[in-house]
Amino acid sequence: MKGIVFTEFLEMVENQHGYELVDTIIEESDLPSKGIYTAVGTYPHQEMVQLLMSLSSKTSTPVPNLLRSFGHYLFNTFLKSYPGFFESAPTGFHFLESIENHIHVEVKKLYPDAQLPNFETQRLDHNTLEMIYKSDRHMSDFALGLIEKTMEHYQETANIEVQGDPSNRSSVTFIIKKV
Amino acid sequence: MKEIDLLKKKIAREKSARKAAERILEERALQLYESNEKLRKLNIELEIKVEKRAKQLIKSEEKYRGIIENMELGLLEVDNDQMIIKAYKWFCDMTGYREDELIGKNAQTVFLSKTRHHTIISQEQTKRIKGQAGVYEIQIKHKQGHLIWVMISGCPVYDADGNVCGSMGIHYDITRQKKLQKALLEAKKVAENAQKAEQLFLAKMSHEIRTPLNAIIGMTHLLNATKPSEEQKDYLKILRDSSGILKLLISDILDFSKIQAGELEVQKSEFNLSILISRLLKAVQSQIDGKDIKVKSNIDPNLKNLIIGDELLLNQILINLLSNAVKFTKKGSIILNVVISSQSESEISVEFQICDTGRGIEKGKTDLIFQKFKQVSSTDKDKYNGTGLGLAITKQLVELQNGTIELTSKKNKGSTFSVFLNYEKGGLQTDEDDLIPNKYLEQKFNKQKILVVEDNYMNRKYILTLLSKWNLDYEVAVDGMEAIAITKTKKFDLIFMDISMPILNGYEATKKIRKISNPNQETTIIALSASAFVTKKEKAISIGMTDFLCKPFDPQSLFRLLVQYLNPQIENISSENKPQSNIFPLPINAQQIELLYGDNWSMAFEMFNIFLKNSLPSFEKFKRLADSENFVAVKNLAHKLAPNLAMVGLMKTQDRLLNLESMAHQPTDKEGIRKLIDEIINDLQLAKPIVEKCLIALQEQSKLTQTT
Known part of the structure; x- marks a missing residue:
């Protein structure tokens, strides 16, 4: 998993709870990296799971909620770092549709070893977009947070329905309906 | 205190993270550098390859240009409006122009003069626009004005978008071939004319030689009847024999050339084979001339029908073979066997065997005798007269009727010629007497009136002498005009009409006599002609003549015709x-x-x-x-x-x-x-x-x- 996810995650925890909690979850998790992350590095996915579990127990917040708010948080980072992607897409749907075939393609160029989730999109009608998330990382809630922030950024209100087998989070379908 | 520790920890972690990041970035920078180096090398290699390729291309282009320019093929490239875009060297050499004189000019205007060729070019241009190639021949103008024949192979030229933007023409100079072709055509024409001239010559010769020969033969016969002395008889015999040989010789040459020209056709009619054979034997007997030879014939008793085929050709074949037998037999016998080898309801296969007890010929030379101008022994020509054409003609006459001829022979024992011919079956034979009395010269008719139309004095004299001997009345006309005038005034029983005459020929005179009202519209008219061509006889009959007598003729032939036509009861x-x-x-x-x-x-x-x-x-x-x-x-x-x-x-x-x-x-x-x-x-x-x-x-x- 790319280092930026870890650095941003820890920064969010520090911002929201202070460095003490950051230190606590690092110390409590037995991490091969000893919690030393750099945005240009790559680290095992398992470490993120451990950090999340640790944070969840310390804050008494379920992991999905944590992931969702991490999504919200990271959206702003993306917006600041890569404004070009947003400028080229006129609406929220356009942006979401461009992830798989445009943004991820660019990411792969920069980080050939990045393991990215797969998104299939289909317009069910003028106001409805179906978006299927597929990833072994089971981080669909993180994706949900990002989607919510996206619609918000484009100042479009939408209801997002999550469909899928709760026991198998490797594939989740989002039905995004504009109001 | 605790906060300070935490801060220290954070700084320591961030330091470690920065170092790790630096390390990663350095590695990444190194990777980038290496990649860059690789790229540079690749670029250089690529440049070398491109250069090499370009050199190859230039070489290859030079090679092909060299080939094209040395191949005597003039290449010319034009756009869709026939404007010249490029003219290659050979094309320039061929047409006498420099390339810069041609570029931008209209090819049709520069090179074409004949409208016909403009049409061809337009047709070809239509094909080119459709993307089709074509090969054609036209004449183009050289800079100096003369015309050159070229064969052009044209193909469309495409632009980068695949549209036809013009055409390329490969010009091959065929002026020499065209001249040759023309010369060959002329030569062919000359040869054909020569052949026609030869045929015409033969026809002329036939007439020119036969006419005087007729008089010679005729007069010889008449002289013989004027009680000559023994010495004179001898001379007359030589005269008769020599003119006879001359007549045969001319006939042979004529026959042969007729066969060669494919002019002889099989003419079918019904005839009585038995009568033909008996007449033939009489003719042969007259040739024997004191030699101790018996001539006889055996006719298959199964021959009960008339047969349908070419009587004239058969007559000639058998006459040739019998004369041949007489010529080479000193004493003994000549036998003509007619054997029916098979017959069905409609067809009959006949084998004619001519057996002699003559000198025969050696084994191995039997094939030789059917070749023209060949006599088996080179000294034969002195001993035996002839052109050497007789048997070659005979063979061709047999083959003309899809028959075969064979020879079996034993040296000094004799020869047997076998001719196999197939005929259609005609009606049943009836007994007919031979109408020709032996002493025909002493016969008398009953003053019937004959008109003789003949321009040649000697021939006229010959015929008239015979007619008066036979107690016939006659009148004379010296050309067709006179003949018409006389026939208007008097009824004749028979008219002899020469074909070739001044003022009005025999054909025209006959047509008039048959057409205009006169006492002789139905009178028998017999053509006299020195031409032996079958077509002439056909023509004579077709325009209304009754029969045909070929000059030179002997008194017997004339007599036969007179008997045939003046005794209607008998004929009927x-x-x-x-x-x-x-x-x-x-x-x-x-x-x-x-x-x-x-x-x-x-x-x-x-x-x-x-x-x-x-x-x-x-x-x-x-x-x-x-x-x-x-x-x-x-x-x-x-x-x-x-x-x-x-x-x-x-x-x-x-x-x-x-x-x-x-x-x-x-x-x-x-x-x-x-x-x-x-x-x-x-x-x-x-x-x-x-x-x-x-x-x-x-x-x-x-x-x-x-x-x-």
Whole structure:
């Protein structure tokens, strides 16, 4: 998993709870990296799971909620770092549709070893977009947070329905309906 | 305190993270550098490759340009409006222009002069725009004005988008070939003209040589009849033989050239093979000329039908083979066997064997003799006259009728030629007497009127002499115009008409006589021509002539025709087989019977009955009267009995009786009279059973008629 996810995650925890909690979850998790992350590095996915579990127990917040708010948080980072992607897409749907075939393609160029989730999109009608998330990382809630922030950024209100087998989070379908 | 520790920890972690990041970035920078180096190298390699490729291309282009420029092929590239874009060196050399004089000019305007070629170019241009190639030949103008024939292979040229933007023409100079082609055509024409000239020459030669030859042969015959001395007879014999050889020679050469020219066609008609054979034998006998040779024929008794085929060709084949046999046989025999090898209802296969006891020829040389101008021994030419064409012609004549000819021969023992021919079967043969008396020169006709149309003095003299010998009246016309004038004034029994004459030829004269109203519209007209071409005979018959006599002719041929056409009763026996004629077999003239009695069978029965009972016994008296030399009584009896013979149609015997009457009038030739009486008695002995049969048939017939 790319280092930026870890650095941003820890920064969010520090911002929201202070460095003490950051230190606590690092110390409590037995991490091969000893919690030393750099945005240009790559680290095992398992470490993120451990950090999340640790944070969840310390804050008494379920992991999905944590992931969702991490999504919200990271959206702003993306917006600041890569404004070009947003400028080229006129609406929220356009942006979401461009992830798989445009943004991820660019990411792969920069980080050939990045393991990215797969998104299939289909317009069910003028106001409805179906978006299927597929990833072994089971981080669909993180994706949900990002989607919510996206619609918000484009100042479009939408209801997002999550469909899928709760026991198998490797594939989740989002039905995004504009109001 | 705790906060300070935490901060320290954070700084320591961030330091470690920064170092890790630096390390990663350095690695990444190194990777980038290496990648860059690789790229640079790749670039250099690529540049080298491109350069190499470009050099190859240039080389290859130079090679092909070199080939094209040295291949005597002029290349010209034009756009869709025929504007010249590029003219290659050879094209410039070919047309005399420099490339810069041509570029931007309209190719059609510069190079074409004939409208015909403009049309061709337009047609080709339409094809090019459709993307089709084409090859064509046109004439183009050289800078200096003369024309060059070129063969052009044109193909479309495409632009980068695949649209036709013009065309490329490969020009090949074919001026030399065209000249050659023209020369060949002219040569062919010359050759064809030469061939025509040769045929014309042969036709002319035929006429020019045959006409005087005719006079020579004719006069020789006549001279022979003027009681010449023994010495003169010898000379005449040589004269006759030499002119005969000359005639054969010309005939051979003509025949051969006719066969070669494919002019001889098989003409089918029904004929009596037995009669043909008997005539042939007589002709051969006359050739034997004192040699100790017996000539005979054996005709297959199974031959009962007339046959349908080319009588003239068969006659010539057999004459050639028989003459050949006579020529090479000193003594012994010449036998003509006619064998029916097979026959069906409609077809008949005949084998003609000509066997001689002559010198024969060696084994291995049998094939040689059918080749032209070949005689088996080189010294033969001195001993045996001939062109060496005879057997070659014979073979071709046989093959013309899809037949075969074979030769088996033993040196000094003799030769047998076998000719196999297939014929269609005709009707049943009837017995026909040979109408030609042996001593034809002494025969007399009954002052019938003959018109002789002939421009050649010698030929005229020849024919007229013969006609007066045969007791015929004649008039003469020297050209077609005169002939027409005479025929308007007088009725003739027969007209001899030469074909080639000044003022108006024989064809035209005949047409006029047949067309305009005159007493001779139906008169027999016999063509006289020195041309032996079959087509001439056909033409003569087709324009209305009755028959054809080829010059030179001997008196016998002339006599045969006169007998044939001046004795209508006799002729009609053979030509018209009316249904009733099976009641009246020969020698009874069925037509005469019909003329007398028509359908009145009972009257015919009465007359036949009277003839058998009263007239026939009276003929016995002739012998007695002749023996007692009471020729006046012979004359009177003949005069009295002659009409009775006509009543039963015995016309030939009647003729003999009339002859007897005139002979007995002035009984100088008593022996002749007795001989004639014998012939008459003989005639009647043969006729009696036939007349008796007819009587029975007539009785049946008259009963039948009465009951119906």
